[in-house]
Each structure stands twice: as C-alpha cells, then as structure tokens.
Amino acid sequence: MAISPRIFCFSLVLLALSPAAFLKAATPEYKPELFQSTKLIYADSFDGTLNPDFWEVRQSSTWVIKDGVLTGSQSSKEFQEKMIAKGDKAHAGFKPVIWLKKVPENFVCTLRVRYDGEAFKKGFPLLDIGHHIHTITFSAKATTLTLKKNVETLPVESPLFSLNQWHDVVIELKKGTLLLTIDGKKHRFDSQNIDMTGQAQIDFKALDLGTCQIDDVKLWEGQ
Template identity: 80%
Template sequence: MNLSSRIFCFSLVLLALSPVPRLQAGSPDYQPELFKSTKLVYADTFDGPLNTDFWEVRQNTTWTIKDGVLTGSPSSKEFQEKKKASDDPSHAGLKPVIWLKKVPENFVCTMRVRYDGKAYTKGSPLLDIGHHIHTISFSEKATTLTIKKNVETLPLEHPLFALNQWHNVAIELKKGTLLLMIDGKKHIFHSENIDMTGQAQIDFKALDFGTCQIDDVKLWEGQ
C-alpha cells in the first residue's frame, strides 16, 4: 500500500471514530425568513453558570446546569404547600418556569428544548412569546397559538412537539407575523394581533411535576 492509500485509510478511521455532531437549532446555517439581516443579541450553550442578565427563574422552581444543559424541575414541597395555603396557589411552582429576557421586539430565536412528563394529562407545556401575549401550547395532536389569552386562537396539526424528546425550535416574530419551526417543519401565523411592543421575554413552562431542558440558545434582533 502506497503512502497516499495509507493516509486515505487513516482518514476514514478517524472519521468513523469521530462523534456525530448533534443537530442544533442555533446552527449558523439557520437562515431567517422574516428578516433580511439580523444582529446577535445572546448565545449560550450552558457551559458555565446561569447568565442572570438574560434568565429569570420564576415561582421558586429549581434550575441547574449540568453537562451543558439548563434543566428545570418543580419547586420544593415546602414552597408548594406554603403557596397552596396562600391567596396565590396558582404560582406554587408545580411546573418549572423560567423567563428568557431582553428579547427584541423583532427577533429570531433558535434553541433545543425538551419537556418531560408522563403524558399530556397535567396541562400543556408551552412557550409564551411575550408574557401571556402569544402563547404556543403543545398537545399530543395539535399545536395552538393563543393571542392575548382569548383574543384569537389558532390551532394547527403541524408542527407537533412530542414529550420526552429533544426538539430543534426556531421562532421568528415581527409585527403581524410569527414563524414557528419544530424539527424543520414550520408554520407561519399571520394576524394583526401579533405584536411584541412592550414585551421583552420568552417564558418556558413545563407540565405539572415535569421537567424542562434547554440548550443551544441563540437570540437575534431582526432588521
């Protein structure tokens, strides 16, 4: 075997032994559809402590970073019992809740997300694009966009978000239009009620007694 053949065979062995890169929603290959250009605001692969300039833990739920993943679980039993006995039982921290802050009015956000739970029997996991403004809730058979709680409800059969597995998610929003992509399947919502004016956050809310995992977040301002 000549030297060139040996080098070629050695390269094949290295390629076979190399780990397969995981598909990242925040890949630099992602091309926005609603904007001609974007400006990166924030990116995180959770290799260090939680960046509290961009994240706010809610309802005393538990959020930790382990193996490069931000993981949320319910609040402590003591906190839950205290809240249940108060005049604010709906915020007892039964589900993990966290806010991504400093979200621009016109934005693109890509990420990997996973909601774990036994079944869709303890409510619906969701993403709030703006606090209770554009609520994207997930069920076994439908994904539903509810705007401002009851102003408009737009259910669709695809894309779906299954429990207990990772999903690559992309969201783009500008006034009048919201693009949602899950694992490469997308839907574009059009409505005069889609508007992030005065809003600057994305809320992650899991199932009651479930968990939430977040990784590979990238946030851009759309221009």
C-alpha cells in the first residue's frame, strides 16, 4: 500500500524530534469518562518558568524547574528554625507543598507525578482536591479518600501509588463522583460529600524531607 506524501513528511518530522518530544506528540488526547466534553484551562510541560497564575508555593518550600520537571524540596533551614521558634512546626516547610490554582468545580486533570522519600516512615504523601476537602492519601497498602476532614473515609486497596517512581495520574471530579486513575488502574468514588463548590485548587504535599516532581500537567473544565 502506497504511503501518501503528507503522512511520509509528518513521520519524518516526528523522527526528528527528541524521544521525549516524540512520545508527547504521539500520545493521544485523554478521553474523560464523567463528561461528554471538556474545555482546556491549562497545560504545562515545564519548559520555561513557573506560571504564578496557576501555581502557589506554600510553606516557603523550594520549587524549581529542572530538566523540564517541576521539582519541590523542603524550605530553608532559616525558615524552619523561625517557624519552630514560633511554635508552628507543622508549617515549617519540612515537606514541599504547592497549590495548582484555578481548578474548576467540574474538572479533569492529567499529570505525571513522583514523590520521593524514605519508605512511608515519615508520614504519607497526599493530594488535596480542594483545600482539606477531598484528601487522597497514599500508603504502601491502601489509597484513602477522606472527605471534609473525616466526615467520611473511603479506603481502597487499588489503585496504589508507590514512592520513588513516576506515576501517570488522572483525576476526574463532578459533584457526587471522583474518578482516580493511577497508571491505568482506576477507582470510582461516589458520595454526596464530593463537591468542589467554593474550592479551586489541588494541593501537592510530599513527605517530610522528601521531594515531589510534577510534569505534563493538563487541566480541563468538564462540561
């Protein structure tokens, strides 16, 4: 079967790309399960500077873009000592914390994320979907969704999230439902307490003295 000149030229362009760029170019657009259509709000592969319209660094933790990846680590020793002296060790920046802002009430978010640290000895890494509203906590044996500060707790054995390795994560949320997918394995949480009304952020919180890496973020509004 003959190959058209247009397809042949496009193939040459892809081959000329770097391996990472080739994979991104070849990756199909994510198809949501909870929405018939979506509107792209934000996309970032971290090839430039951090966009302050969509990101807010918390607890003076250290965040830099390095080799095309957003990488977070603990705050400075000076900041930690100052907060400890004030009696606020919980916000001294021992763990990297950053917020993704402008998250719609109904949304789809895809990204690659990695939490590094010493096993699970120093607590558990987590994602807050809405600030302390829908908390997804990762441990070695379970993934737990805690709603509205312990109003409801929904632990599941799968999908799990391992430390010290990259994971592809997808979060879809509409009122009453949160769909979590990690490396292609998914779980649907249904509860009347799932509601992003008045919330507009996703919080990334790593382990104490650990690091967090984020890449290839896309955020859509679900319609």
